[in-house]
Every structure is written in structure tokens, then in C-alpha cells.
Amino acid sequence: MSDIEVLAHHACFDGSLRFVRHNSQALGVPATFGVFLPKEALSGQKVPVIHLLAGLTATQETFLIKANAIRFAAEHGIALVAPDTSPRHTGIKGEDDSYDLGSGAGFYIDATSEPWSHHYRMETYVGEELPSLTERLYPLDGSRRGIMGHSMGGMGALLQALKYPDRWKTVSAFAPICHPSTVPWGQKAFDAYFGGDPMKWQRCDPTLLLRSKHTHPSTILVDQGLMDQYLADLCPDALEAAAKEGGQSLELRRHAAYDHSYWFIQSFIADHLTHHAKGLSA
Amino acid sequence: MSDIEVLAHHACFDGSLRFVRHNSQALGVPATFGVFLPKEALSGQKVPVIHLLAGLTATQETFLIKANAIRFAAEHGIALVAPDTSPRHTGIKGEDDSYDLGSGAGFYIDATSEPWSHHYRMETYVGEELPSLTERLYPLDGSRRGIMGHSMGGMGALLQALKYPDRWKTVSAFAPICHPSTVPWGQKAFDAYFGGDPMKWQRCDPTLLLRSKHTHPSTILVDQGLMDQYLADLCPDALEAAAKEGGQSLELRRHAAYDHSYWFIQSFIADHLTHHAKGLSA
Numbered sequence: 001m002s003d004i005e006v007l008a009h010h011a012c013f014d015g016s017l018r019f020v021r022h023n024s025q026a027l028g029v030p031a032t033f034g035v036f037l038p039k040e041a042l043s044g045q046k047v048p049v050i051h052l053l054a055g056l057t058a059t060q061e062t063f064l065i066k067a068n069a070i071r072f073a074a075e076h077g078i079a080l081v082a083p084d085t086s087p088r089h090t091g092i093k094g095e096d097d098s099y100d101l102g103s104g105a106g107f108y109i110d111a112t113s114e115p116w117s118h119h120y121r122m123e124t125y126v127g128e129e130l131p132s133l134t135e136r137l138y139p140l141d142g143s144r145r146g147i148m149g150h151s152m153g154g155m156g157a158l159l160q161a162l163k164y165p166d167r168w169k170t171v172s173a174f175a176p177i178c179h180p181s182t183v184p185w186g187q188k189a190f191d192a193y194f195g196g197d198p199m200k201w202q203r204c205d206p207t208l209l210l211r212s213k214h215t216h217p218s219t220i221l222v223d224q225g226l227m228d229q230y231l232a233d234l235c236p237d238a239l240e241a242a243a244k245e246g247g248q249s250l251e252l253r254r255h256a257a258y259d260h261s262y263w264f265i266q267s268f269i270a271d272h273l274t275h276h277a278k279g280l281s282a
Numbered sequence: 283m284s285d286i287e288v289l290a291h292h293a294c295f296d297g298s299l300r301f302v303r304h305n306s307q308a309l310g311v312p313a314t315f316g317v318f319l320p321k322e323a324l325s326g327q328k329v330p331v332i333h334l335l336a337g338l339t340a341t342q343e344t345f346l347i348k349a350n351a352i353r354f355a356a357e358h359g360i361a362l363v364a365p366d367t368s369p370r371h372t373g374i375k376g377e378d379d380s381y382d383l384g385s386g387a388g389f390y391i392d393a394t395s396e397p398w399s400h401h402y403r404m405e406t407y408v409g410e411e412l413p414s415l416t417e418r419l420y421p422l423d424g425s426r427r428g429i430m431g432h433s434m435g436g437m438g439a440l441l442q443a444l445k446y447p448d449r450w451k452t453v454s455a456f457a458p459i460c461h462p463s464t465v466p467w468g469q470k471a472f473d474a475y476f477g478g479d480p481m482k483w484q485r486c487d488p489t490l491l492l493r494s495k496h497t498h499p500s501t502i503l504v505d506q507g508l509m510d511q512y513l514a515d516l517c518p519d520a521l522e523a524a525a526k527e528g529g530q531s532l533e534l535r536r537h538a539a540y541d542h543s544y545w546f547i548q549s550f551i552a553d554h555l556t557h558h559a560k561g562l563s564a
Contacts (some may be wrong), residue, residue, distance in 0.1 A: 011509065011539035013549045068350045071548065227293065257293035266353065269294045 014039040015073035026125040027087040034082040048144035048280035049079040066262035072273035088115030090119040105273035108156025113195035146170035148274040158206035160214040172221035178239035179207040210242035220247040225258030294322040295356035308407040309369040315420040316364040330426035330562035331361040335435030348544035356495030362514040390438025393475035414427035428452035428558040440488035452561035453504035460521035461489040483543040492524035
């Protein structure tokens with residue numbers, strides 16, 4: 001455990017918010033995550049946990065600072081875990097050159113193409129290493145684990161839930177990238193991280209997973225603003241149609257005036273925490 | 283009105299959050315502020331307003347992004363106005379060199395010493411120009427105006443309330459700089475902005491104002507974390523003693539585990555909005 005370093009800790013809503021660096025096995029570089037422990041966890045009680053996956057250009061701080069989620073996590077006695085959005089400082093040439101590829105843009109998938117394959121293994125990191133690590137460090141109940149994300153992180157949350165339904169009891173997303181294999185963001189990332197193999201693309205596209213009957217036993221909650229500047233590239237309609245086709249229970253709520261920002265997220269975050277709290281207490 | 287430019291606008295809690303640039307008369311440079319209009323204001327109803335003054339290094343975005351105040355402003359039907367913490371790009375040599383002097387560190391006072399006196403007039407800006415401008419642009423009720431701040435901004439809120447009690451009906455602060463003339467931050471700023479004139483220093487020190495019987499008719503709410511890394515330079519005890527001496531009603535709450543951050547602020551922001559809502563509805 002000597003590789004665990006607490007970079008900062010703050011009292012928040014009678015609980016504790018911490019930023020922690022560790023040497024990630026999956027990523028092969030040091031990685032930093034944020035964790036909120038409600039007061040129940042501080043007194044040693046095992047609590048449910050929601051993992052928060054942020055979008056392009058974000059870090060482990062973004063969701064925690066901007067979503068206003070901690071207030072409701074504290075109210076429900078739920079912990080939060082927020083990973084970074086990619087490995088950092090891997091030494092891969094050009095990793096910092098684009099907002100939508102490389103650092104800040106890990107897409108929560110395991111790259112198989114050179115040079116990314118050595119470090120860009122965010123699917124394994126957020127799905128295996130980070131839950132395992134945080135449940136070893138803190139009193140978190142791995143049988144009551146939810147996942148939530150925004151944009152690229154919404155896609156990540158959907159991928160985790162649909163590919164690994166046993167890992168996550170509850171799932172929700174804000175403005176997720178629903179059908180990445182058909183839009184520029186996803187095509188650029190998948191081409192770089194996977195090369196041309198269509199099977200690998202299909203296994204990382206929530207809409208295609210649903211069409212091929214990968215489902216999650218819970219109702220998935222998705223909020224989408226209709227003034228979202230990226231709406232055309234998010235494809236919520238395709239997700240909705242695929243959920244129907246695949247037999248997935250989906251509550252997709254459309255909000256007329258809202259955009260892609262965390263001002264949108266904070267307006268509806270309370271509903272998401274309630275959604276997870278219900279599912280995680282069942 | 284042609285000098286008003288809306289840089290960004292976002293739906294938030296059924297209201298509208300905007301960032302607006304204008305040519306400030308008081309500052310002699312363009313200035314940017316944030317404003318949250320609750321849905322009542324969007325439908326033309328005159329609403330109360332709270333001005334939010336942020337601390338050193340912050341901008342017009344900081345309080346709005348990090349304090350989680352908008353949710354409660356929306357619930358109470360109150361508007362929020364958030365100015366920047368100083369003029370920017372004034373051309374004064376060295377204005378960007380220090381975190382605690384010049385840009386990001388206007389201290390909400392009107393400088394009288396060269397070279398700062400030409401632009402660093404934040405007392406007039408936040409106390410006169412910005413209320414006047416925002417009440418002309420939006421349906422805000424200038425007779426129901428509150429002020430709240432953090433750290434340097436907490437000092438600014440106390441100064442405004444004690445020097446101009448007719449302007450502000452309610453006041454509160456998180457971890458304010460209570461006695462600036464006795465601590466390095468205030469001494470450095472006052473020396474630069476005022477020179478050695480002790481009368482000018484006294485007129486910008488909340489503790490000294492209270493001692494000389496400048497009071498506000500309402501109860502001032504102050505929250506202070508006892509793990510605040512700047513506690514020794516904030517002097518809440520001096521403020522408390524001076525309030526008693528000056529006959530000022532003060533509710534100073536001390537919180538054992540909390541530090542100077544917005545994680546502290548968000549933990550208690552609901553109480554501050556309630557405090558202002560009560561005072562502004564009376």
C-alpha cells in the first residue's frame with residue numbers, strides 16, 4: 001500500500017473528500033482519483049458507492065466540483081469515486097495534442113493498437129482496478145456499486161453496465177455518446193485505439209451492444225438536453241430505439257432548454273442520486 | 283446599452299445563468315460578471331438578488347461553479363450576481379505578478395495610490411455600478427438586495443454592509459478576512475492601494491469599522507472552519523469581539539473539521555441562502 005498517496009483531503013457535508021494518487025497496474029503510470037466518503041463510511045459502516053465518469057478534457061476533479069453530487073451522496077449515505085478520464089504522462093508521442101484523443105480522452109476502453117495499447121486501458125482501470133482498489137482502501141460495499149457518467153463518461157457508464165452487468169447494480173448518464181462508431185469523436189478514437197477491426201468497434205458502442213441483446217437488469221436513467229450543442233453526435237434516439245429492440249428498460253428524459261454543460265447536470269443530479277439510492281438499497 | 287455583450291448563457295434549474303461583459307465606468311476597462319435569473323425573473327417578476335464576492339485568485343465564475351448556490355437561489359426565487367475579483371488588463375505594470383495584489387486581488391476597495399487608483403475601484407464597482415447596471419438590465423428589486431462573500435470577498439461583503447447599510451438588506455460571509463489592517467494580506471494590499479494613510483486603512487477594515495460603531499441593522503451570518511489553513515490571518519475572534527463592542531448582531535458559527543475551500547462553502551451554503559431569503563422577504 002506504500003504506493004497510495006493522499007494529495008488532498010477536505011471535510012464536506014460531514015464526510016471526507018479526498019484526492020488520491022496510486023501506481024495503476026492497468027495504466028502503467030500513476031493515476032489520481034477523487035473519493036467522497038459519507039459520514040457513515042468514516043465511522044466504519046460499509047456503504048454503497050457510485051463511480052462518476054467525466055467527459056472529454058475533464059479530470060478526476062471535474063464531476064466532483066461541478067455536478068453538485070456530493071450533497072445528495074451525503075444525504076443518501078453513498079460514497080462517490082471519480083477517476084481521471086485517461087492515463088497521463090505516458091510518454092506516447094502526441095498524447096497531449098488533441099482534446100479528443102490521448103490525454104483527457106481515454107473513452108473508457110482498452111486500446112489494442114500501438115502505441116496506445118501500452119497505457120490506454122481505461123476499461124480495465126474503471127471496471128476492475130479502481131473498484132477493487134477503493135473497496136480495499138475504504139468501507140465500500142462492492143455488491144452495491146453504481147455507475148454514472150457525462151458525455152464520453154456517459155458512454156463509459158453504459159459500456160460498463162451493458163458489458164459487465166454483474167459489476168454494477170445501477171447506471172445512469174447525462175448526455176452520453178450513445179453510438180460512437182457512427183460519429184466523428186468515436187470514429188477518430190476507435191480508429192486510433194483499435195484500428196479497423198469492426199468487432200472491437202461493436203463491443204464499445206452502447207447502441208450496437210443493445211442491438212445485440214447486451215442488457216442491464218435495471219432501468220437505465222438518461223437525461224439529455226435538447227439545446228445540447230453536440231446533440232447530433234450523441235444519438236440518443238438511436239440508443240432509445242436499440243433499447244426497445246434489445247429489451248432494455250430505459251428512462252430517457254429530454255429537457256427542452258438545457259445544453260451539454262454541468263449547469264444542466266446540476267439541475268437534475270438529485271434525481272440521479274435518488275435513482276441510484278433506490279437501486280442500491282434494494 | 284450597446285456595450286453589453288452576453289458571452290454565454292445556460293439553462294439552470296429552470297432559470298438562466300449568463301456571463302456578461304460590459305465597459306465598466308468605475309474600472310475604466312471591460313468587466314465580466316455572472317448572473318443567475320430564477321424562472322420568476324424570466325417571466326418578468328421582480329425578484330430579490332444576492333451579490334456574491336469571491337476570494338483571492340477567483341473570477342466571476344468561481345462562486346457560481348463551486349458554491350452550489352444556484353439550486354437554493356432557484357428554490358427561493360432569488361437572483362445571483364457574481365462580479366470578477368478585480369479589474370483585468372489595465373496595463374498597470376506588474377498587475378499579474380502576485381496572487382495577492384493586482385489582478386484577482388482587488389480587495390473590493392477603491393485604491394487612492396498611483397498606479398492602482400486609475401482602475402482598482404472595486405468598492406464603487408460592486409457597491410454602485412454593478413447593482414445599478416444589473417437592476418437596469420434585469421427585473422431585480424434593488425430594495426431587496428443581499429451580499430455574501432468568501433475570504434477576501436467575505437471582507438468585501440462586510441465592508442459594503444457596514445459602510446453602506448442602506449444598500450444591502452442582508453449580509454453573510456464564509457471565512458472572511460475580518461481584520462485586514464493587522465495581517466500580511468491586508469497590509470500588503472492597503473499599503474499598495476492606499477499608501478500609509480491610517481484613516482483609509484481604518485475605513486476598509488471590518489473589525490475597526492465595528493469598533494467605531496458602524497453597524498448593519500440585520501444579523502450578520504458568518505461561517506468559519508476551524509481547520510482553515512488561513513485561520514490565523516482571518517481573525518474571526520477579533521470580529522466577534524468588535525461586534526459585541528459595537529452592538530452588531532452577529533451569528534458566527536465555527537465548524538471543527540472544515541477548511542478554507544468551497545467544499546466547506548457548499549456544505550453550509552443552504553443555510554446562507556435561507557438566511558438571505560428570510561431577510562429579503564421581510
